[in-house]
Structures are given as structure tokens and as C-alpha cells.
Amino acid sequence: MAVAARLSPGPRRWLMLRPEDAPESGPTAGAEALVLDLPATALSVREARARLVLISRTAPTPLYARIHSLETDEAEADLAAAAEAKLQGVVLTDAASGADVQHVAALLAVAEARAGLPDGALTLLPCVDSAAAFLRLPSLPGCSGRLEALLWDGESLARDVGAEAARDAEGSWTGCCQTARSLVLAAAAAAGIPAIDAPFRNAAAGALRGEAETARRDGFAGKIAVDAAQLAALAEVFRDAP
Numbered sequence: 001m002a003v004a005a006r007l008s009p010g011p012r013r014w015l016m017l018r019p020e021d022a023p024e025s026g027p028t029a030g031a032e033a034l035v036l037d038l039p040a041t042a043l044s045v046r047e048a049r050a051r052l053v054l055i056s057r058t059a060p061t062p063l064y065a066r067i068h069s070l071e072t073d074e075a076e077a078d079l080a081a082a083a084e085a086k087l088q089g090v091v092l093t094d095a096a097s098g099a100d101v102q103h104v105a106a107l108l109a110v111a112e113a114r115a116g117l118p119d120g121a122l123t124l125l126p127c128v129d130s131a132a133a134f135l136r137l138p139s140l141p142g143c144s145g146r147l148e149a150l151l152w153d154g155e156s157l158a159r160d161v162g163a164e165a166a167r168d169a170e171g172s173w174t175g176c177c178q179t180a181r182s183l184v185l186a187a188a189a190a191a192g193i194p195a196i197d198a199p200f201r202n203a204a205a206g207a208l209r210g211e212a213e214t215a216r217r218d219g220f221a222g223k224i225a226v227d228a229a230q231l232a233a234l235a236e237v238f239r240d241a242p
Contacts, residue, residue, distance in 0.1 A: 012222030012238035019051040030231030035064045049081035056085035066091040083111035089123030096132035098143030105144045123148035129156035134180045141191035150188040154198045194221035212237040
């Protein structure tokens, strides 16, 4: 049985911000990649996309956009803005299957052509943040040459399955989230791409560092920060990660 060769980990410290919270020059203190979260913005979608293009002109780190779900009318316009801004890639919200990834790849090829970019210029990063995405993880390996990394969001997944909480009293992931975390690692390894650990929201610095150390031990290549203040701890943990 063939096993995919594991690729280099790429960025390890990912900072995800709303477009309105990201400075025009882009954050540099410890972030190796910046993700602008288009669905989470309080701006209009048009304003958020315009800010994405503006920030892309001066961002000192690789820039990505988390786009709206394919089930909305906004995803295709998000992809057009991502191509116009010449981003490194896009994070797929509720990426339920390899077929969804292939569909986005086809839409992105059209957007790249219209923006004068070569086919395959932008990468794709599925995010496991729903029950559908969790159950269809086995369809991701080999679905597209654009795959760069696999992300997951435990809190979004917990809400989708109707869990009362994503974490227990000690801060550990509960039930479905813990299982999803393990399967994300396995799916990423099978696809030969890095797995990036979920955000740790509202956490003390010590707790964040402990979770990052566990993530590195278990095989995650990096972790998402939701605040620039979290980057120092992640930089220490993942600085010399393999």
C-alpha cells in the first residue's frame, strides 16, 4: 500500500483575524501566516474583500483568506477577491468532502485565469469545523494537488453536533472533538500535508503553551492563534519543530 510522503510543514504559527482587526501592514511579531476570516467580519462582505486586497499589498507574511461556505452566495466572490489579491491560499469553511475541495479548485482556476495568474497559484486548506467535514475526512487525501494543510476548529464542531461544551472543566477537548482531532492528524498524514491545530480561545498563556506542546508531541505541525499575544508561546513551542 502506497503511503504519501510528508511535505515540509510550512507556516507553524497561524494568526487568524477579522479583516477589520488586521493592520494594513500585517502583524509580524511571531506570525508565519496571516488568515483573514471573511465570514466572521462585522464589515459588509464588499468592505471585507476590499480590505483583503488592501492588506495583501503590504503583508510581510503569507496571506490567506477564510472564505464563506459553499452553500452561500458569497464563496465564489471570495475566491475572485483572493485571486485578485494574489493570496497564498484560501481556508475552506465547512469543507465537507474531497468533492467540495475539487469544486473549489475548479472555481479557483477560473478566478486565477481572470486575474492573470497561473493555474494552481493559490493553495487550498480545508478546515474541519462541522459534522459533515468530520465524517468525510477519508475523502480528502489525493483529492487535489492544491492541498497545503489541514485545519480544524473544535469549538465550531462542538456547536454543529449540539454539544454543551467543546472542553471539559480541565480544558481538554470532549468526546467528538477529541476524536476529530485524532482523525485530522491521520487524514493529513495520509494526504502528505501538515495538520494545524485548532485555536485555543480565551485561554491563559500557560494553558495555551501546554496545549501547543501536546499538539506538537502528537504530530501537529503548527497551531492557529486568534490573538497576536498568543504568538510568543507558539513561537517557543514550534520554533524547531520537525
